[in-house]
Amino acid sequence: MRRSSTRRTGVLLQPASGVAAAGTGNKAALREQEKIDTFFNQYADKTEDNCIGPDGIEALCEDLGVSPTDIKVLLLAWKLQAARQGYFSLEEWRKGLKAMRVDSLDKLKKALPALQQEVVSPYSFKDFYTFSFKYCLTEPRQKTLDLETACQMLDLVLGSRPHVGSFLHFLQEQSEYKAMNLDQWSAFLRFCDEIKSDLSNYDESQAWPLLLDNYVEWAKKRMQTLS
Numbered sequence: 001m002r003r004s005s006t007r008r009t010g011v012l013l014q015p016a017s018g019v020a021a022a023g024t025g026n027k028a029a030l031r032e033q034e035k036i037d038t039f040f041n042q043y044a045d046k047t048e049d050n051c052i053g054p055d056g057i058e059a060l061c062e063d064l065g066v067s068p069t070d071i072k073v074l075l076l077a078w079k080l081q082a083a084r085q086g087y088f089s090l091e092e093w094r095k096g097l098k099a100m101r102v103d104s105l106d107k108l109k110k111a112l113p114a115l116q117q118e119v120v121s122p123y124s125f126k127d128f129y130t131f132s133f134k135y136c137l138t139e140p141r142q143k144t145l146d147l148e149t150a151c152q153m154l155d156l157v158l159g160s161r162p163h164v165g166s167f168l169h170f171l172q173e174q175s176e177y178k179a180m181n182l183d184q185w186s187a188f189l190r191f192c193d194e195i196k197s198d199l200s201n202y203d204e205s206q207a208w209p210l211l212l213d214n215y216v217e218w219a220k221k222r223m224q225t226l227s
Contacts, residue, residue: 035103050090075115078131133185144179
């Protein structure tokens with residue numbers, strides 16, 4: 001009988017310690033969220049509930065020491081999975097900063113370089129690149145970016161990658177295309193990764209968008225003129 005009683009006592013103690021551990025974990029999570037919310041409220045829009053608007057983001061950028069047009073700001077929007085350009089919702093802020101383990105301005109400053117390292121991975125960069133296009137769609141049912149915006153974003157996101165400068169020159173010089181869709185946008189990243197600088201391995205039969213067929217034709221003529 002004593003052995004049975006001892007075993008029952010042991011069984012009863014286990015969930016009690018588990019509850020205590022869970023309680024400690026919940027308190028820590030609540031403290032973390034309180035800090036994240038306090039950080040959010042420093043920049044939150046006073047006229048729109050649970051949202052950091054353009055003015056707040058500009059103030060955040062100033063405190064971070066970065067320009068609002070810096071790629072680091074776009075990387076932050078990507079990490080938060082911001083649904084609307086120029087706005088961070090409280091839910092986006094909570095999820096994103098929790099994933100980054102950030103709850104203050106100083107921690108966010110230190111975390112930004114890590115975001116740049118994160119997109120070194122081809123998989124992460126592709127996700128960031130696709131997000132960059134969708135983030136600029138500011139109107140309901142909008143499917144394309146005007147060429148001015150597309151060129152600005154390609155320059156910001158792809159920078160000095162092969163073909164970028166020449167492709168931007170082509171887009172600005174031609175008059176047939178007024179906008180760029182997601183298929184064309186996505187294909188250009190693959191084009192940059194796969195096509196040689198002299199375009200010798202470009203194959204029209206591989207179902208590239210017509211925009212890129214036209215670009216290659218233009219670029220080859222330009223190479224001949226410059227040679």
